Amino acid sequence: MAPTALILVLVVAGAYIRYTKSVKYHHPPGPAAVPLLGNVHQLPMEYQQRKLAEWGRQFGDVVFAKFFRTPVVVLNSKEAAVDLMEKRSAKYSDRPPFILLKELCVDCPANIAAAVATNPPSPSLPSMGWDSVINNLPYGERFRKHRKWLQDAFTSKAALMSYRPIQRRETYTLLWAGAMVLDIAYGYRVTSLDDRLVETAERTTVETVIAGSPGSMLVDFFPILKGIPLWMPGSGFKRQAFHVKTLVRKTLDTPYEMVKRAMMAGTAAPSLTASLVEEALAEGTLTAEHEEDIKGAAGVVYAAGSETTVTTLKTFVLAMVLHPEVYQRARAEIDRVVGPERLPDFEDREHLPYLECVVKEVFRWNAPVPLGVPHRLNSDDVYRGHDLPDGAMVIPNIWWMTQNPEVYSNPEKFDPDRYLRMSTDESERMDPRNVVFGFGRRICPGQVFADASVWLAAANIIAALDLSFAKNALGRDIVPDAAFISGFVSQPKQFKCAFRPRTEQTLSLIAHMNAVNIVTA
Template identity: 45%
Template sequence: MSLVLDLCATAVLGTAISIVYWVLKQWWLDAQYGTFLPPGPRRIPLVGNAHQLGLDGQHKTLSDWSKRYGDVIFMRVFNKPALVLNSAEAARDLLDKRSAKYSDRPHFTLLVDMFGSDPNPALMPYGPWWRQHRVWLHSGLMDKDNLVGYQPILRKGTGRLLSTLIDSPDDFIAHVKRFVGGLMLEIAYGHTAASADDELIMLADTVVREAMDEGSIAGTLVDYFPSLRYIPAWFPGGGFKRRAARIHGMMREMYDRPYEQAKAAVVSPEYYLLSPCSSYFSVVAWNGKASFLTTLLESLATDGDLTPEHEEHLKGAAIVLYTGKPQQLLTCGTDTTSTVLASFFLAMTLYPEVVKKAQDEIDRVVGNARLPDFEDRSSLPYLECILSELYRWNPPLYLGVPHRLTTDDDYRRWHIPRGSMIIPNIWWMLRNPERYPAPDTFHPERFQEMDPIVADATNPRNLVFGFGRRICPGRQLADQTLWLAIANILAVFNIHKARDADGNEITPEAVFVSGGISHPRPFKCEIRPRLESAASRVQCLAGSVT
């Protein structure tokens, strides 16, 4: 008992000393630089501005602050200095033009140290290993030949999506998630999901869901006060450590399982692995096709560079494609893409005139004998405007993924201290009514009505995928995936408002649940094939879909 009391007394004393040190440090920094810092809301000791942000709707709070303090705002979130960028100009000036200083990441204690999301290029500090990941990802995801090589996979995946929408249209959100997850598995590891209940997709969904549930208040606090990770799990408030330990085990399985299967496929293309999955065993079929990971494995093995350290980093490079939860877990990958598609169904439900105009364009250019394909893209400008407006209307990452400043910097008339967390408010950049009139309205024509130079400067694609050296390397693949899916859905289906039991139309609200990623609030819509020949046309697109 006395030992427990001694430990508690030591913990209390250590906390008190830390608080005094932190208060004195902040007082000294404010005395040194306070008059030169960018404007921002008044801070209070210990908390800074955290109490003003809240847990939901932070992007809107930061947008409101811009009306008072301007497009560059300084604040503190507990003990961390942070700079909010509320304009595309400021983001480009700092994150693009000064990327050598602004390409680091804050350290994510919960995700990296406690969940085991490491190595991961999305969360990795700027340095040699991050640059190596960038080379791998650029080679696999940005190379033109590789992008063309992925197109058959995208066609087949889109065919599967259309087939499931014909069979059970009410489950469209689940179909979208499985569509994107299956594509990323195949591209990353060469694994074709055999069914909707594919174990690797389900594993990723479970890990992400658990991590998102945990990454709320406790996650926020342990990131800002890393010493909290050392409190005993039995201590009041320490339950998050037990949950984090469980997530850590699942996270390692998510890193290791698909990697080991892909590695075995390099040795033996017709490989079947009897793999452990928690409390049971299951046979996972592996098709041995070339993929992002197997190509890298073959290259490194040939050069003799496949060390254990390289293998760990290859797992991290592939995991970015396997599943994606920017800010909360990872980046790129499934969730951002599926969110854009969910927003697409919501927009088409609310704006039937957009559906009609897009279908008229597709019918005029493509006709009824086949479905849209990549070579049609340049001939479908209105469809391009729809995709641009989707990026603008609901950017999946409202606040991007924060950067970190590695050295003191000066911008305009202000001083920005080293270590500041840089937060680009992408939502406001794409919702500012001075640039986008009636920003809440889904209006693809806005990009046709703009002067070409203005349209290029305000293109949401230049903002929604991030900035500088940390820009999403999978942006072109994601854009291709979304375009093909949207074009074919519009070619095959009519999308209307659902009706209740009395036959009255149900008008969903354009409400988005803010968090790590912005999801439309669950809604219903009616999805019906336009033509009786829809099923046969879908099979032509999908080819030999099984």
């Protein structure tokens, strides 16, 4: 048989096998797919959550699509997400391969050196080095180990209470999220805005997003591409991955080694890293692989925690600038409950119901991670009479869950009062924090800590600072747009505003509380 004819036979046979496999399934409704591309050509380059929501309005809250050959299940409602990702979490807690982030093997060091202007990374390590963080781990024993560590660190009441002095200190100094998580993860105290560890970690996070968010690159759908050499056209994703990898290794390795040196010197401050190392040393389990797990667990505290928490705080500030009436109403409540002699603290939270509505609305108005991180179905399933295939990528459209007008009226409007118009049970059921932190066994383990940090910062900003429009050269207000950047994390577009101490008494109170918490934290 001629080579051309043989190739044709193989192509036809492969197509027939795929067809016979597909016809046995009764998939949920979804957009018509085309050969090879599936539906990926229908996705815009930006704000993909809007297209997925459009599919939801057309086909229902559970949509079936294909991104190239990968089956995809899009969940456009909280009900469907809870039914599958929580009630059937044993099947829905895996992750897609994320080859770009954690599986791509490098070429020989000589080729890397020619393509990358920095020192070549070790060829034994994954391209970006994020394989040891819980966000990217496949469901299994290693995932459960990381989850237990992080749950112990962020869900027990004792642990959360122990972090309160750090939360207070960083709120009063407004160095905030990056400093808090570095202190908790490594016992490292940030003392300036240009801190080297903060700068490195922030750069690593930004460069990772630029290089490609989870599942967004062709190599994630066509693993064969990971073998192309660096000199070939289209290999730019590998060069960028190698660049990011050097940053990731620095972000994970530098603070870990710093903690180990401090432990040897007997000067280590309490931290997640120090406690895990001490535990492993006592049990005789501090192998290289175990150290990599500790680095990943501590690193994800910074990489995931600070980025989304800072995004939420920026959203809060933008909302308050655009809605001064909300700001003043929340301030009046704080003044009534707290008074002028001190600043708001955690114990005041239950007595500030309007502020609680403001925080809820901040999370709803701009969900920090619009599409979450995709899950992967690890076996065939049936839902509402439809077949969901093994290996499907499962995407929760969190943005639409918080923007669906059938769930939240006038969703584009920042309206804390919407929760006051609800009954207590309805307000709890409609709380956007029930979806923005993820679902099931993949829910963010730092949810309670992050929510408390946002609340404390919001309460103290309102109580202590006047927030208003910035002015241009002519003295006119610079009114920012209520607009958000497209991407894995939905940050507000850059905007200007003006902060001023509310009174001289407030300024003195902040200085006093900062000094007290620096001593006690």
